[in-house]
Amino acid sequence: MTTVAAPVSPIPFRYPSPIELELEQLAILFAQTPALAVYPARWLAIQALEGDETMLAEIESRGGSAVTAALNASLERLRASYGDELDIVIVDHRYRFVHDVATRAMIRPATPPATLSDRIDRIVTHRWFGIPIFLAVMWVVFKLTTDVAAPLVDWLDSVLSGPISRWVVALLGMVGAGGGWFESLLIDGVIAGVGGVLAFVPVLLSLYFALALLEDSGYMARAAFVMDRVMRLFGLHGKSFLPMIVGFGCSVPAIYATRTLDSRRDRILTGLLVPFMSCSARLPVYVLMAMIFFPAQAGQVIFGLYLTGIVVAVGVGALLRRTLFLRQPATPFVLELPPYRLPTLRNILRQMWERTSAFVRKAGTIILATSIVVWLLLATPVRGDGQFADTPVEQSAFAALAHAATPVFAPLGFGNWESSGALVTGLIAKEVVVGTLTQVYVGNDETATAGDPVSLSADVIEIVSGLGAAISDVLRTLPGIVGINLNATPAEPVNTGLATAIQASLATSSNGHGALAALAFLVFVLLYTPCVATLAASRHEFGLRWMLVSLLGQFAIAWLAALIVFQGGLMLGV
Amino acid sequence: MKQTSHPIPLRFVQQGARAKLVGIQSSQRMSRRLSELGFVPGIELSVIADSGSALMIALGDSRMAIEYPLAHALLVTVVEHGAC
Numbered sequence: 156m157t158t159v160a161a162p163v164s165p166i167p168f169r170y171p172s173p174i175e176l177e178l179e180q181l182a183i184l185f186a187q188t189p190a191l192a193v194y195p196a197r198w199l200a201i202q203a204l205e206g207d208e209t210m211l212a213e214i215e216s217r218g219g220s221a222v223t224a225a226l227n228a229s230l231e232r233l234r235a236s237y238g239d240e241l242d243i244v245i246v247d248h249r250y251r252f253v254h255d256v257a258t259r260a261m262i263r264p265a266t267p268p269a270t271l272s273d274r275i276d277r278i279v280t281h282r283w284f285g286i287p288i289f290l291a292v293m294w295v296v297f298k299l300t301t302d303v304a305a306p307l308v309d310w311l312d313s314v315l316s317g318p319i320s321r322w323v324v325a326l327l328g329m330v331g332a333g334g335g336w337f338e339s340l341l342i343d344g345v346i347a348g349v350g351g352v353l354a355f356v357p358v359l360l361s362l363y364f365a366l367a368l369l370e371d372s373g374y375m376a377r378a379a380f381v382m383d384r385v386m387r388l389f390g391l392h393g394k395s396f397l398p399m400i401v402g403f404g405c406s407v408p409a410i411y412a413t414r415t416l417d418s419r420r421d422r423i424l425t426g427l428l429v430p431f432m433s434c435s436a437r438l439p440v441y442v443l444m445a446m447i448f449f450p451a452q453a454g455q456v457i458f459g460l461y462l463t464g465i466v467v468a469v470g471v472g473a474l475l476r477r478t479l480f481l482r483q484p485a486t487p488f489v490l491e492l493p494p495y496r497l498p499t500l501r502n503i504l505r506q507m508w509e510r511t512s513a514f515v516r517k518a519g520t521i522i523l524a525t526s527i528v529v530w531l532l533l534a535t536p537v538r539g540d541g542q543f544a545d546t547p548v549e550q551s552a553f554a555a556l557a558h559a560a561t562p563v564f565a566p567l568g569f570g571n572w573e574s575s576g577a578l579v580t581g582l583i584a585k586e587v588v589v590g591t592l593t594q595v596y597v598g599n600d601e602t603a604t605a606g607d608p609v610s611l612s613a614d615v616i617e618i619v620s621g622l623g624a625a626i627s628d629v630l631r632t633l634p635g636i637v638g639i640n641l642n643a644t645p646a647e648p649v650n651t652g653l654a655t656a657i658q659a660s661l662a663t664s665s666n667g668h669g670a671l672a673a674l675a676f677l678v679f680v681l682l683y684t685p686c687v688a689t690l691a692a693s694r695h696e697f698g699l700r701w702m703l704v705s706l707l708g709q710f711a712i713a714w715l716a717a718l719i720v721f722q723g724g725l726m727l728g729v
Numbered sequence: 730m731k732q733t734s735h736p737i738p739l740r741f742v743q744q745g746a747r748a749k750l751v752g753i754q755s756s757q758r759m760s761r762r763l764s765e766l767g768f769v770p771g772i773e774l775s776v777i778a779d780s781g782s783a784l785m786i787a788l789g790d791s792r793m794a795i796e797y798p799l800a801h802a803l804l805v806t807v808v809e810h811g812a813c
Contacts, residue, residue, distance in 0.1 A: 206761070242757065242764075246761070247769040251769075254772075272792070273777050276777050276778050277778060282778075285780060380785060383782045383794070384783075487796055488783055488796035489762070489794065489799065491791060492785065494792070
């Protein structure tokens with residue numbers, strides 16, 4: 156009796172015989188060429204026949220002329236029967252094999268039923284409903300980040316400027332360091348600057364909650380599909396939409412996200428437009444100013460700013476396409492869409508935590524450093540007879556430096572030194588604008604820390620009951636997302652002392668058109684030069700030249716846009 | 730309706746219809762890219778949605794968005810007409 160050992164083939168599937176013959180010959184040849192030994196011989200042969208440019212170059216440079224000649228002879232013989240479709244035939248054969256295995260192993264209905272995902276897509280990505288649905292989703296996101304987060308922002312702000320500040324003063328008093336420059340540094344520098352920014356953590360938490368929900372559910376890829384038509388206005392396509400959406404969170408990861416795009420032209424063009432997508436660092440500035448100047452329409456003003464950013468990006472995209480990128484066509488749009496999935500709470504919380512903690516770390520480092528520098532400049536008298544850490548802000552070094560920048564902003568309606576100074580420090584990080592405004596204006600506000608002595612227990616009660624009230628306010632705003640307003644009165648603007656100071660100051664700088672100047676200021680903050688972190692990312696990815704285009708171009712665009720808003724508004728008699 | 734034997738570009742296939750891919754008319758580079766994504770002759774596909782600039786295609790278990798010019802390059806025969 157003879158037993159036939161089942162042949163165990165190392166390659167369970169073979170290409171059609173003419174291709175297989177050439178593959179085997181080439182594989183033997185490559186295996187005998189020591190310089191090509193780093194690659195698996197059969198794999199390299201397949202790549203060569205498929206026409207992979209990188210590997211063909213490798214074979215030519217490492218293998219030498221004899222190997223290249225043999226390869227070309229193989230290709231020549233195969234082209235005789237397959238023509239230019241050789242690569243398709245090879246790939247096709249692999250797919251047939253996979254398909255064959257799958258059909259034998261799986262039982263499926265002859266006509267695949269439409270999945271739930273497909274049925275959702277018929278509505279969500281509908282030719283006419285798709286974009287309105289997308290805009291409605293975005294509207295809910297902005298309501299969530301403004302109205303819903305606002306009561307919590309108010310609460311955090313009152314805790315930081317009330318009990319926390321009082322505790323710091325009391326503690327310093329206990330160790331005998333009260334009343335001096337150190338107290339001023341902590342209260343007017345650190346708490347006013349860093350705290351002013353940290354108070355906006357609830358805004359960011361709700362933004363990151365919304366972004367995580369959209370990403371994890373699979374909607375983001377649909378948005379790219381739906382927005383492809385709109386992205387074509389920018390000279391880009393749907394794939395560039397993903398970095399753009401990331402840009403609403405932060406420009407830095409958005410610039411790195413351009414790496415997923417297929418051509419350098421698309422990467423640079425997208426990278427130049429990403430900073431016009433209003434990042435979350437700019438949101439605190441909008442929330443602060445909108446609550447002071449437009450308390451009843453804060454949501455609409457902020458939504459309008461986001462739209463303005465998009466519209467300006469469309470314009471700049473069209474301009475760049477007709478100038479710097481004239482001779483470079485776009486690459487085709489192909490995108491695989493994942494099925495819809497139910498996001499898990501765990502994943503969403505993890506993303507919210509990761510992104511928000513990055514923001515808090517920034518508050519602990521770059522924003523803290525800027526706040527201290529601004530405080531030092533504010534504490535140093537250059538005029539008058541004030542002492543260090545006890546000088547009127549108008550006579551400080553900060554005021555003197557900021558004064559030098561005011562002529563640039565005067566035609567825009569905010570040529571006061573406070574705004575100019577805040578915009579300059581905002582180059583370090585956009586949220587610093589809020590920190591600096593708080594430092595500059597609350598420095599004026601003597602009542603901030605000189606309150607009546609309150610007991611610790613009273614403070615704790617105030618904090619807890621304040622939180623309770625804030626949460627109940629949040630719950631009452633939720634129906635407002637779909638248009639039902641249970642809050643008869645709008646939320647109180649952040650820190651009334653700060654609000655009155657900013658209102659008075661902008662009213663003066665604009666000859667009584669404070670609200671218009673505030674709007675011009677917001678448009679400027681939206682569009683002006685990206686923060687240093689974004690510029691660094693831009694230089695890293697695209698080089699110094701494109702970074703400078705971004706830096707100077709955006710300053711010019713912001714200045715012009717704010718000029719149009721302010722002077723145009725004056726002409727229209729707003 | 731019965732199967733039409735005449736190949737037409739995928740771009741003109743109605744939403745909901747099912748079709749069989751018979752060929753790709755594109756640059757070699759793009760043809761290769763498309764076949765790597767699963768667009769190989771003989772495969773059945775259907776049009777799920779049309780955004781106005783791109784089509785969403787069901788291709789086995791995957792869903793692909795492809796722009797109109799590429800949908801012009803994919804030649805198909807209609808297997809079953811969609812409800813339109």
